[in-house]
Amino acid sequence: MSRPNLNQPPSGDAPDPRFPIPHSPTPTACQRNPRLFDFANGDRTHDRAATEKRLEHARKACSRCPIATDCLQWALVNKPLTRLGIFAATTPGQRTELRKRLADRLGPDWIDVLAEQDQTRRARAAAARNHPLTVSQTRVVRLDRDVNGPMPTHRLLTPAQQQRNLTRLAASLKTAS
Ligand code: SF4
Incomplete structure (x- = not known):
């Protein structure tokens, strides 16, 4: 099973509609070379050196990606869709850790808190555009x-x-x- 593509999320679980799918004006590295971003917990047990090398390439590509911040948030809030693969330079295991930290910091409803903050930020940006x-x-x-x-x-x-x-x-x- 391979990593889902941000532009074509799998049909089974729907993404959380409160978080728009990150969009880049130019194709991202994971769209150009999806195989590089495939990763499941346990992959290192087969050919550790080759997997580490591939992960390193993927992380480097993510570090240059213009939508990395939104990509990470989208991957964190859409756990059912991101059980596999590298998103914003993180493995599934690292995302589990980040979700725990967010729950510690923002509480068990951390996804709702993020959604509210996002909505406020977008509303402010729209208001600033319309009313200087x-x-x-x-x-x-x-x-x-x-x-x-x-x-x-x-x-x-x-x-x-x-x-x-x-x-x-x-x-x-x-x-x-
Ligand atoms: S941050 Fe990485 S995984 Fe996310 S869209 Fe960019 S290249 Fe793809």
């Missing part, structure tokens, strides 16, 4: 960046971190007014 910020909103955004640092792009904030940032921003706004 006013002068006072821009000031708040700047203040937020000053007190909380730049918004992380490859790391998700936990609800506790969001609350802490909000408290800091509220305190700074009070001082500034």
Whole structure:
């Protein structure tokens, strides 16, 4: 059984509709050379050296992929579809570990938390496109960046971190007014 293709997910289990399938404007390495990304737990027992070499090539290709972040998230939230294969440089075993860590950090409903954060992010991006910020909103955004640092792009904030940032921003706004 080979790894599913992101562009043609298997018909049995449907992908979680809250997470769009990552799309690259140009064919990704796993689309150009799917065999390189085939991997199942236990593959190393046959020809360990050859498997490690192939994994190394796949990981290198993923490290240069423009949609690696979205690919990893998609693979993590769609466990039934990604039991096999390399996705975003991770093996199935490594993804199991990452899912455990996400559950520790965000709670047992971590997929719902990610979906909500994703939806908020997309809504904000759409709102920013349709309604550019006013002068006072821009000031708040700047203040937020000053007190909380730049918004992380490859790391998700936990609800506790969001609350802490909000408290800091509220305190700074009070001082500034
Ligand atoms: S990160 Fe790797 S597995 Fe994911 S789309 Fe890119 S090349 Fe394919």
